[in-house]
Amino acid sequence: MSTQPSKSLETFPNPTPQRDFTIHMEIPEFTCLCPKTGQPDFATLILDYIPDQLCVELKSLKLYMWSFRDEGAFHEAVTNRILDDLVLATQPRFMRLTAKFYVRGGVFTTVIAEHRKQGWQQLPPVTLVEVSSQASTRG
């Protein structure tokens, strides 16, 4: 695998396709350019997905994110575009992308977009009592 920025997203087979399970990824090092001013924008991306037959490979995900470094991109459009690319590569049962952009003009913007596989339905969720994590655990 290259270590150059790249728009291609590699995948590997889901090890447990018989079960709906969730993969949550936080990518705090996203930067692109403002298409109006050419100045850098910064964001933290949060990706949640329920894989079907494929999972996204971590290193190629990182290089994919890197590939936006020199591209102009509006907040709303780039979030939907990354979601589209990830959906195309992994064909997930469910995927949600949250992009938290850094402050511009005194305003903080976050964009959230989702994809659901045709015909997929979430199992009725089991709602446990919310227990705050013990403060000394790392999670």
Add this chain to the structure above:
Amino acid sequence: MSTQPSKSLETFPNPTPQRDFTIHMEIPEFTCLCPKTGQPDFATLILDYIPDQLCVELKSLKLYMWSFRDEGAFHEAVTNRILDDLVLATQPRFMRLTAKFYVRGGVFTTVIAEHRKQGWQQLPPVTLVEVSSQASTRG
């Protein structure tokens, strides 16, 4: 576009109207005047919306907020009025405005108002297990 305070809100076309997605904006620099005493009030506004054909333009939103700087405004009325103006400009599928006012008389007040487009219905939400963000990420 001017850099003067202005009640006009500019928009741009939704880049992905085929998908219900959410735009979340935090505007911590809102100030207006108390209509009773003339003294300054301060608030943080939080705007969540699901656009239909139009998105609100960031810079005009900022100038719009600035335009309240010299106006008298009751907490409950100004929150509903800003929501009305944003709905009129963008005709969103859904919009919620949360206005957190700073303490007055030892009491903190927050006002929350919503608009839903006639006939629009939210997709049944997918409820993921809540994972607290990793503490060292910026978002």
Add this chain to the structure above:
Amino acid sequence: MSTQPSKSLETFPNPTPQRDFTIHMEIPEFTCLCPKTGQPDFATLILDYIPDQLCVELKSLKLYMWSFRDEGAFHEAVTNRILDDLVLATQPRFMRLTAKFYVRGGVFTTVIAEHRKQGWQQLPPVTLVEVSSQASTRG
């Protein structure tokens, strides 16, 4: 309006009765007396309501809270009593009062009570993805 403690609660007309919207108030300076020992008790009150035709006036709310300063009051009873008084004054569509009392005997107690207007029904809530507020915003 007086600046004396008072059990009378003043109101003003809801500026937007055509819409169900929420007013959230935090009142951290509540104190009364323990009816058993006569010693002071302290609490933070949190009031959430969806007004119908009337909103509670901020200053009279503060004077109302002050009026408990020299009264004996059990935790469970005073919470329900304040809710009753606020409901009587404003006839809201919905009202919830949360009273968080300070530690007594090594135990922290919170009492939560609600009122719903006869026949009122909440619109099915729109469940947005929860985005933690940006840490540098004041709200």
Add this chain to the structure above:
Amino acid sequence: MSTQPSKSLETFPNPTPQRDFTIHMEIPEFTCLCPKTGQPDFATLILDYIPDQLCVELKSLKLYMWSFRDEGAFHEAVTNRILDDLVLATQPRFMRLTAKFYVRGGVFTTVIAEHRKQGWQQLPPVTLVEVSSQASTRG
């Protein structure tokens, strides 16, 4: 009332039985003995209940908790046993007990158990927009 540890739980009449309201108590000073090793265990207990005709009296609750100080108790069993005792004493419409035990062997354990009165049903909950408390309020 004694000030000795005691398994007896005293009650008082619910001041507002006509309304389903919630009492939330946090008891950070629970300690018992590990039945295997005899060494002390520590926990924070969180009690939530909707009273029917009776409320649990605060001081007797504290003495009841104290009574476990010299008893051996497994995490899972003692949580269910305390819930049983509280249910027997107060016959609540709903009760939930959360016991957060301190770390043992590098593992933090929390046990959560609930009781519901036969035939009782919760009113459909009103879901307000979650507003984080103002940081300078004590609650």
Add this chain to the structure above:
Amino acid sequence: MSTQPSKSLETFPNPTPQRDFTIHMEIPEFTCLCPKTGQPDFATLILDYIPDQLCVELKSLKLYMWSFRDEGAFHEAVTNRILDDLVLATQPRFMRLTAKFYVRGGVFTTVIAEHRKQGWQQLPPVTLVEVSSQASTRG
């Protein structure tokens, strides 16, 4: 019981099988090896389950976690595998495993997987108003 790492999970009888109750465990000291590079990976595991006839014994759980110290394991696969082993040992009514892995390549990954016993259904959950814990309690 041995104090060597071991894949065998010991159990003890559920003390209150007549009631659906939840056991929540946080295990901040999980480490295994990356199967690609052989370098150590670190994670915090969070286990939630509703036992049926058996509970997992704490010390054997710790030794079980220890047994992964020298094994190569992909994030997605090891989370599902640990869930499988715990389900096999305890046959729970419900079990959820959350594995929060430490940052790799600037990306934080968390994997969440669940098991539900055939035919088991959660009681409709009682939704209490969320009261943030008092900050000075240890939980």
Add this chain to the structure above:
Amino acid sequence: MSTQPSKSLETFPNPTPQRDFTIHMEIPEFTCLCPKTGQPDFATLILDYIPDQLCVELKSLKLYMWSFRDEGAFHEAVTNRILDDLVLATQPRFMRLTAKFYVRGGVFTTVIAEHRKQGWQQLPPVTLVEVSSQASTRG
């Protein structure tokens, strides 16, 4: 000892007068009246002292604080007055009183005053590397 508010402060003999040691007390339930408006003011007091022959008794300290409940008191004056009373009662080697008043007119005020016994000198302090407390410990 009475359980009435009282300006008298009781003491007990310092158990270890041969050593300079520090007693730190936090008193979050102080309230008095504003001498201008008559309205209640609230504060958290923090008391640090190095006792000489006498320590202040906890319950009388609480009753002393209670005695200000119905008195008018300016922030700057009442802090210095309480310090004077505590110095008179205990004749400490060193005493510092910090009074953090709740917000008034949008401004938070804290007053800090100190007393040093004639001729007393602090030992040169040993400066340890500051280690943040482990998050799951209660302190």
Add this chain to the structure above:
Amino acid sequence: MSTQPSKSLETFPNPTPQRDFTIHMEIPEFTCLCPKTGQPDFATLILDYIPDQLCVELKSLKLYMWSFRDEGAFHEAVTNRILDDLVLATQPRFMRLTAKFYVRGGVFTTVIAEHRKQGWQQLPPVTLVEVSSQASTRG
């Protein structure tokens, strides 16, 4: 006293001039205009001073801060100017002003300036062990 914005700062006599004590004030509602762009700037001011014969009156301080609302002011200059005005009005033994401005161009700026009365010297400070405040106290 007026309730109009005003550059005049009123004072009252220090109630305890025989003692060096500290007054700490936090003023989170400061706003002025950027002299380059005319757009609003926001800051939190923190004022620490050791009074000599005069203390600054709270309400006039608030009106003084309000008086900058329509004035253009550079960060570095306005901080030093406010310090000069406060020093002129109160002639303190020591005064420090910290102005934390809100983000501009992705940069957060804070300016800190001090004044010391000619010939005044701080008593050698007593360095107590730093004890973090108990989390449930309001201060």
Add this chain to the structure above:
Amino acid sequence: MSTQPSKSLETFPNPTPQRDFTIHMEIPEFTCLCPKTGQPDFATLILDYIPDQLCVELKSLKLYMWSFRDEGAFHEAVTNRILDDLVLATQPRFMRLTAKFYVRGGVFTTVIAEHRKQGWQQLPPVTLVEVSSQASTRG
């Protein structure tokens, strides 16, 4: 070594006596009895010491702390007594004990006491710029 509570403190030789280094221990599970009322008191102890020839053994320290479980002890006296016992056992170059007691009567008390070996002097401390720990590290 026994696993019974015990007042005897075991030691082991300092592995690096040629260097002044610091051992910091946090002991969140201390409980004793109030000598006035017989009711349980709880505290978190923080121990900092610079060993000379001996270090305190961890398990015996835990059993030592356990030995106070059934003893009456005033806050000020027990802190000084534990310091004395630890000094006697380990003869350290420097030792500081901080005991943070849980709230009683609405007041939080912390007691801090130190011992210095005759003739020992701290090296002039090197003061590094304080860098807050990265939030995702466990320490």
Add this chain to the structure above:
Amino acid sequence: MSTQPSKSLETFPNPTPQRDFTIHMEIPEFTCLCPKTGQPDFATLILDYIPDQLCVELKSLKLYMWSFRDEGAFHEAVTNRILDDLVLATQPRFMRLTAKFYVRGGVFTTVIAEHRKQGWQQLPPVTLVEVSSQASTRG
């Protein structure tokens, strides 16, 4: 002034050179390239300085930081280089640069470097009691 990345740093005259005051700037949007791998690195820069005759202009500082976006730079070298450039441009009495780099290989690195003007000496600092900021203030 251009809006292109640039190594030139513009200045403006210090408005109050007669006083040693401090300017503190936080720049969370710094990114450069790893000279070994070519991959992006991210850092937050914190700049503290006491100006002499010149202050650094905010917008040129931002463009200066932007100019590193496509340059390779080792952590230790780039921190010292930026400090050198800022010192050359502003000739400050004192300047400290703290660069907190994002995690690489599981290690978080921060570099801190200082410059002092020949012959400049800090006034003996006045050490005020540290009062934690009120949580609801924005600073």
Add this chain to the structure above:
Amino acid sequence: MSTQPSKSLETFPNPTPQRDFTIHMEIPEFTCLCPKTGQPDFATLILDYIPDQLCVELKSLKLYMWSFRDEGAFHEAVTNRILDDLVLATQPRFMRLTAKFYVRGGVFTTVIAEHRKQGWQQLPPVTLVEVSSQASTRG
């Protein structure tokens, strides 16, 4: 360079030896074995040093830390040993190692050790007013 665990520490020349500057590193992924029980121990290491002619290379530092994974090591001894190895490799002007170990037997232990080069003296530190980082910056 190998990617195997290794006790050898590689260095590179200090890019700015003419200046005393500080490198701060946080290493949250340290694990070794308890020499008594053979069970894994976990710690976060914090390294602060002022380099002389050599800096420690990041990757070799990581492999060095990895080399303790299968070794038995007492808390106090391993901290001093790692400091000795780092001092031998880099001959720094100053070095401090802080090792925060995870809870054992209910006690959290941290060990802090320092080395100073013969004849090196810290410049008198410049003490700036402590300004808490802006909450939305990543550092």
